[in-house]
Amino acid sequence: MLIQIEFQSDVPIYEQVTRQIIEGIARGEMKPGDTLPSVRSLAADLGVNMHTVNKSYHELEAKGIITIRPKSGAIICSTEERALTPEQLRQIEKNLKPVVAEGMVLGATAEQIEHMMKKVFADLQIPAEGV
Amino acid sequence: MLIQIEFQSDVPIYEQVTRQIIEGIARGEMKPGDTLPSVRSLAADLGVNMHTVNKSYHELEAKGIITIRPKSGAIICSTEERALTPEQLRQIEKNLKPVVAEGMVLGATAEQIEHMMKKVFADLQIPAEGV
DNA sequence: TATTTGTTATACAACTAATATAACAAATTT
């Protein structure tokens, strides 16, 4: 799985790593049970510091997406382990709200926004429906 | 229009102000042509510094949502003035992507995410369809 | 046994967020 860092971006590097790993899992490029590269090797690949990758991994763990086994490695959680709690659903909705609101105020219609969402789904190659 | 700041939030204050003004416009609580309160008076109301509100207003101007008339005030742009450029559409899609991806990886189905989007639309009281 | 692993600690530079205070000049109100 390829991770590409934009060093000029206003999105922090550790956040870019987190998002791209999430997208990689969504795309199916990485499956539950798979081991993430060690923080040292991924940091070397990306040309960033070890701690930056480590921060990303801990963010992923906090989100309930991976499990870090100390001195061993990071493993992608199974879908069963990822419970999708009401709290998580509320968080997703909270994240969705400002994006949708901004789109609306800028003049996007509900149809346009739904269309964009479908484009995002398609880009992330959902196994359901489309295939 | 009521703006509520969560001082313990990890979302910066100026960003909270920006988002809530956008949501206020989406809800129709503020209409195009309306004048925003002066940076000083809003800052006093919220109990924050003038510069914090000023930063928010300039963010709104950069997004093409308001026009700041120096020494006079900030006015909400009309829908005609808000062009909704392809660049803006791309930005919205870019903002939508990580939120949707995270939801999916956490185990949310496409239906659940679409349902959440409709909840957000309902919460923002879209004049179309629902009413 | 040697290497790799995540962890922890410390330090540093650059940047962001937020506040504080002040002064300026244009716009508005009285």
Place this chain on the structure above:
DNA sequence: AAATTTGTTATATTAGTTGTATAACAAATA
């Protein structure tokens, strides 16, 4: 015309974040 309000600009300070750098530790692995 005078007083007030306005956004602007400048400077300074405090606190926190981001990212890097280096090092050492102990457990896991080869």
